[in-house]
Amino acid sequence: MSDKMTCMPFSQLMEWIRAEHDTKGTVFGVHRPYKADASRSLTIFGRNLETVIGPAAGPNSQLAQNIAASYYAGARFFELKTVQIMDGDELAACVNKPCIKADDECYNCEWSTELYVPQAQEEYIKAWFLLSFMAKEYGLGSMDGFQFNISVGYDLAGIKSPKIDHFIESMKYAGHTDTFRECRQYLLEHAEEFGRMTAEDIEAISPDICNSATISTLHGCPPQEIESIADYLLKEKRMHTFIKCNPTLLGYDFARATLDKMGYDYVAFGRFHFEDDLQYADAVPMLKRLMKLSASLGLEFGVKITNTFPVDVKAGELPSEEMYMSGKSLYPLSISLAAKLSQEFAGRLRIAYSGGADAFNIERIAGCGVWPVTVATTILKPGGYQRLLQMAEVLDDMGMKPFDKTDTEGLIKAAQDAVCDRHHMKPAKMPASRKSSEKVPLLDCYTAPCEDACPIHQEVSTYMRLSGEGRYEEAMQVILNENALPFITGTICAHGCMSHCTRNFYESPVQIRDTKLLCAGKAYEAALSSLEPAKSCGRRAAVVGGGPSGMAAAFYMARAGVQVTIYEKRPVLGGIVSSVIPDFRIDDTVIAKDVSFLEKLGVEIKCNTQAPPVSELKRAGYDSVILAVGAYKRSSLKLEGGTPVNALAFLEEFNETKGTIRPGRNVVVIGGGNTAMDTARAAVRCPGVEHVYLVYRRTKRYMPADEHELLQAVADGVEFRELLAPARMEKGALICRKTTLGAPDASGRAGVRETEETEKIPADMVIAAVGEKVPADYYEENGICVDEKGRPKVDSNLGTNVPGVYVIGDGLNGPSLVVKGMADAKTAAEAAAGKPVSGHRSSPAVKSDVYARKGILAEPSDKKEAQRCLSCSTVCENCVDVCPNRANISVHVPGMEKEQVIHVDYMCNECGNCRSFCPYDSAPYLDKFTLFAKEADMEESKNDGFAVTDQAAGLCRVRYLGRMHTVNAAEAKELPEGIARLIETILKDYTYLISS
Structure with a gap:
């Protein structure tokens, strides 16, 4: 492939414009x-x-x-x-x-x-x-x-x-x-x-x-x-x-x-x-x-x-x-x-x-x-x-x-x-990569990044469209198809879907989480009435732990006909969401609505009940036991002069006392994740608190917290003390060493170097949000093998060495996202039920409606968010949009549902712009099926693609998966049907692409 552009003759340009305008209106x-x-x-x-x-x-x-x-x-x-x-x-x-x-x-x-x-x-x-x-x-x-x-x-x-x-x-x-x-x-x-x-x-x-x-x-x-x-x-x-x-x-x-x-x-x-x-x-x-x-x-x-x-x-x-x-x-x-x-x-x-x-x-x-x-x-x-x-x-x-x-x-x-316009300011955090880990396929490369990024792969484009049409009950059924906890996730999900939304390249992401909660609220009664205990499949399962992962596992299995019992040691279901996440973010009335779905499906819920050992549960006749116990072993940060309060312990007390605890005038929170943000925001609300300082050894830009949570902490008045590493505790103060940032480390974040210079921060209470550990002792007591870090060893279905016993959620690999725990729950539930626990409810959008939204910048407003959704699973074409030279072409192949994208080599100068916006880990100018002007150009390239050698006869020289073929497009049995039809369509309907 050459980076030299070939200028088209005026005749070809005119033929292209007229043919495309007359056939496609573009x-x-x-x-x-x-x-x-x-x-x-x-x-x-x-x-x-x-x-x-x-x-x-x-x-x-x-x-x-x-x-x-x-x-x-x-x-x-x-x-x-x-x-x-x-x-x-x-x-x-x-x-x-x-x-x-x-x-x-x-x-x-x-x-x-x-x-x-x-x-x-x-x-x-x-x-x-x-x-x-x-x-x-x-x-x-x-x-x-x-x-x-x-x-x-x-x-x-x-x-x-x-x-x-x-x-x-x-x-x-x-x-x-x-x-x-x-x-x-x-x-x-x-x-x-x-x-x-x-x-x-x-x-x-x-x-x-x-x-x-x-x-x-x-x-x-x-x-x-x-x-x-x-x-x-x-x-x-x-x-x-x-x-x-x-x-x-x-x-x-x-x-x-x-x-x-x-x-x-x-x-x-x-x-x-x-x-x-x-x-x-x-x-x-x-x-x-x-x-x-x-x-x-x-x-x-x-x-x-x-x-x-x-x-x-x-x-x-x-x-x-x-x-x-x-x-x-x-x-x-x-x-x-x-x-x-x-x-x-x-x-x-x-x-x-x-x-x-x-x-x-x-x-x-x-x-x-x-x-x-x-x-x-x-x-x-x-x-x-x-x-x-x-x-x-x-x-x-x-x-x-x-x-x-x-x-x-x-x-x-x-x-x-x-200087204060959000359209021109850099976000508080460096945007994460919005690409999937997959390579772009030669055909049918249309994908919705929001759906790919979601651990449970919710059919976002479909329920966004239904919501926009006011069809909330149908939208809710699409949501429940994959999502067992629409109210919890609609309220506190970290929304990786929104981080990957193509709208981020326009202005702001589609408000997917809010739309989910809107649909759940509008269609709650209808959704609840539509649920009935499923016909029994003859299996029984016990779920140990009633947090989000356990609740989700119970939902999926019950819907598949499994008789399910949840054992929860606390008074209510919800786990860390109920006991630790502050009530100002989510309260038990929200969680109760997701619980009601379980009750309607016939799940037996045993709160205030310590689950028996796994062996007893198996003897009690449960075919499967799903352990959703969470990462409940609390870590501590030991500093010279004392040990800070554990953040989860503080938050749990904050919720139990309805925010009436008195930590003192000055509170210091150590950490940069979502738990640290929750802790700091809770501390701000405590009586008598005048200052809440959040200490982190890097800057805001490199904090692991979700940007939305970070900005809420800023709005609540949390005082960020960046580039500080805690060193020791003194009476009424935390002494920190100042740090400097260096080159990026393996995680992509800037490296940190501590200096000898220190800073003293007033502190009546120091709280550390330093993460929790999986309960290795619990697993070993139940005969489950663990690795050197105490994490249970599991197979692809999350099954352990004990037959019929699965581990899911935070207790598997440590604290993570609610929706990631739900993905674990779905995997284990399908293994326990012996069949899929959800179907496919996605449906394409009207293509003309999608094209009508492309190129229009519009922030969230009182209008329905569906009007901003680009329905990427129906129409992506980012690489087509962003190519200055129009070298990536959308092609309609008769009989194929989606438009296909072909790369035209002679128009490309390898600027690389399409690489930035392809939702796959790919560069379309290198990875999409390519039309070459002549065989010599194809020899200079490694791209799969073709050059027309005899247009009248339909003969082409084709490279597919690295192998060369000479084919007649109408009878190309050496090639997959889709590739052959794409080539045939170019020769028949897109002759203006073929360079003379």
Whole structure:
């Protein structure tokens, strides 16, 4: 596989657009077009502009199809990817691949077009014709309603070189170029096939493609050089001109303080660029001179904010030493620079914008008179180009006004708001990987990450959809199919499903847990009445322990016809959820509803009852015994000077006394997990407590607690004391050693080094949340073999060496999640029942409904969350969305339920963006079935895929599982049926993909 893109002929591009539009109603995978209203058109550079947004000079404005996809989705201002004297193979040798990482804030290590400059020129001219065609033929707007803006760099000598000079002149007037003539001739020859576009329209396509330029300068370019380039473009080329300005104009201290405040303290950069780049004191007089010059020439001049923000590669983000940061972390710097320059020039300086713009802030930016606005990061995320539509519609609703001057006060307010805007701040914790451990399959790769991440694999997409339709009873039946404890999990589940939700790449995850609880509440009575004791399967089982795992095991087995008895030593079921988790998080009335399901199924519940030994239970006639005893052996942390109170003991007393215990004025909690958060939040509520300090040897970012629990502790007033390691206890104080963070350890968290420096924290009570241990003694007393850590040895069904005895939940491997214990319960229950304990109730969503939600940013609101759910098990296509070049294609194969994804090798430059967003542990550009332009390309690749050797005869050369085949697609018995049908479909219905 090569990282060199092959430019498609204009004929192929036209055939592709027309065929895809006519058969699927899409263009290059974009489903919903933007149709401009001519009455809203603005003017810039003396030309019309239907809306002020488009792709920034970057991966989304490099090839003709990229520009066409942008236009269809809503772009009208196109900052074409930068050209410079170094191009083609010479430049490619300087760019390491992959070169884009956009899963949160974005990084890239490429900067100019990877094509040769003449190729770039051809792509831009072809795109000019494609947009003109779509505007007229599909009624998307006026043929003169969009503008191209060339980006040139990086020094005057290069810009004046014959190669770049020819490019500039050809973009100013393309009528003399072969490409322009060929594109026009193709359209004229096919004019009779078009529905709206006439020969007169084609002849009217202007050869005056571009009359504006944006100067892109490398970091360290001296002000004299920048001004000389602008002077040249204005005077000699008579082009309206923007200069890209870097956030380094703000100064190192401002940038460092801003990013630190917003949680980007790990982003590394030095003072070098701030000292070597254009200085603010030099920039202001230069800009004033250029404004005066442009006015005298009757041309428009301004700045483009911002260019790039260089940072160091510290964690292997990209295979480079330095990379450029963009997206949500760049926005606060970019908008601050816009505000500063607006204030400096009293709003008279024209400002174009790029730097973290998206649907959430576009109205603020453009509403301050800062436009055009070009974007890159947002359209590199799921939803892709389709995100442009929402931005265009926001601007239409707002009602854009002609440029008069920038709104300084509005920009200052936007800059102030940016540093505390959750859409731009880094989350309190580093996001965990959202990928499954599986490799992406060649076919049917659609998967819902929420369902994969859930230990019991709840059919989330289905019950979300039913909930959205108001069908709560049906939704509840889907939930109960896999989930024995909808009220407990709907209240306190750690919701790994939400952590993996694709919506995290948009804004906030779908509120899956809340929706589950909503359905449970709405349909409780109906669900309860629908449950009846199942027909007996002739088996009996005892469950020792009535915590969540034991309750779940009893539910699953009873529903399968097993006669079940639960032994619980406490007065009520619920285990640690009832006895330890504070009542302000979940109380016994919630747990009682899940208990009622067990009672309705006929489960015998013996509370206040110590279970007999396993041997007695077996003699009593139980075929199976499931031990769900939990990790009840409490650990302790021994420090010099004393032993802290155990967190679980504290929480249990807190619940028993209804929160009336008095630990003193100052409480210190040691730990960073969910139990530590519960403990600290409980302590805050105790009478007489003035301060609760939570001590942890790393920072919040590396705490194991769920982010939601951590933020609730912050909101409750818990005072976090980070980078401290407990050393000793003194009367009224805890002495800690200060720590520093080092390189990541094997867990991915930063390593910790203790220093000799100490800090004294007031402490009337010290509580340690240090984890619990499994009861090895209990297991050994019952004849169960344990390992060196005291954990019971079990098989794949969680069975022990004692026949018919199983161990589940926290007592198996130590404290874990409620839902993980439920997964154990399900495994053991199926073994005990001898049959499955749940079925399949999933059903697909309507595909058109899913496509209608793609690319729309929307936070949770009073609307139903189902409207935000992307139904990934029906439609994933993340790799299709995020590919700038459209090299991942969704293919409809007749007879197959799901669309299939094929990778087109000749369109790919191995940017790697699809790797970030594939829910599998895979990179689609390497791992999906691939269409090659020719056999030689396939020989350079290891991808499974095919090259068409004789299109008319249907002959192909195919690599499948590493073996080569020569096949006729219609009779390819050497291949799996699905692969053969996929190839046959490409040859029959997607001929425009086959490169000539």
